[in-house]
Amino acid sequence: MSLLKILTFPHPILRKKCRSIKKVDSNIKKLIDNMIETMHAAPGVGLAAPQIGENIRLIVIDIGQGAFALVNPKIVKKNKTLQTFEEGCLCLPGIVAPVERSSAVTVKGLDKNGHPITIEAEGFLATVIQHETDHLEGIVFIDKVKDKTLIREVSKKEEEGKNKFI
Ligand code: ZN
Numbered sequence: 001m002s003l004l005k006i007l008t009f010p011h012p013i014l015r016k017k018c019r020s021i022k023k024v025d026s027n028i029k030k031l032i033d034n035m036i037e038t039m040h041a042a043p044g045v046g047l048a049a050p051q052i053g054e055n056i057r058l059i060v061i062d063i064g065q066g067a068f069a070l071v072n073p074k075i076v077k078k079n080k081t082l083q084t085f086e087e088g089c090l091c092l093p094g095i096v097a098p099v100e101r102s103s104a105v106t107v108k109g110l111d112k113n114g115h116p117i118t119i120e121a122e123g124f125l126a127t128v129i130q131h132e133t134d135h136l137e138g139i140v141f142i143d144k145v146k147d148k149t150l151i152r153e154v155s156k157k158e159e160e161g162k163n164k165f166i
Contacts, residue, residue, distance in 0.1 A: 004038045004052040009092045013050050015138040018057045020072050024114035028058070032069040032112050035060045039067070044090045046128045046166040048135035051091050059132040063125055063163065070117070071110040073133050079104035085127045087141045088154070088165040096164060097151040099144050101130045131166045141166075 007013060021028060031054065039047040039060055049058040057072045083103040088096040104122040107129050111117045121129055131141055145151060159165065 001033050001037045003041055004034050006038065006042065006047075006051055006090050007053055009089075009140060011053075011091070013053055013055060014091055014135070014140060016050065016055055017138050018048075018050055018055050018136040020057050021110075024071055024110055024112070028071065029112060031058065032060060036062070036067045036069070039090075042090050042165065043160060043163075044165040045163045046132045047090065048132045050135055050138075057136050059129075059136070061125070061128055061132065063128055069112045070107065070119075070129075071112075071114070073107050073109035073129070073136070075105050075107050075130070075133055077106035078102040079122075079126075083123070083127065085124060086164055087127065087131060088159065089131070089141050090165050092140065092142065093165075094153055094156075094159065095142075095151055096154050097142065097145040099127070099131075099141050100146070101127050101144075105129055107133070128166055 045063045046061045049056045060069045079102045081103045082100045084098045087099045105126045
């Protein structure tokens with residue numbers, strides 16, 4: 001396995017809509033392994049393929065309950081109730097801001113083996129899934145911060161100590 005380079009904003013790839021993956025082949029499986037390793041090393045709790053320069057619909061997540069991948073994730077249901085978490089992004093190091101998102105989502109996609117899966121998520125996991133699927137549309141979290149004065153800087157130590165970089 002090898003660590004991948006995480007792009008930083010405003011790299012143009014981060015603003016592009018990603019294309020679907022046709023087949024979960026050995027190259028995709030290898031990329032998933034490398035993305036999980038890169039996410040853990042960062043450290044972060046999620047990583048989307050465009051963040052490492054691949055314009056394809058693939059995300060990996062690990063909020064401390066084990067890492068998993070979602071190929072071609074699609075949010076099929078969103079709770080109307082909103083929640084707010086302070087988020088950071090591995091592509092925008094050093095800043096965090098509160099972001100309002102749905103408090104629960106249902107997401108469908110393929111797993112690492114190409115098998116269809118459905119995940120019902122709430123709380124922080126729901127936020128992470130929405131943050132990552134936004135990346136596949138070229139959207140970054142600061143786009144969703146209504147009050148830009150709430151964007152604050154964090155030290156390297158705080159950045160590494162809290163699991164909010166996605
Ligand atoms: Zn991000």
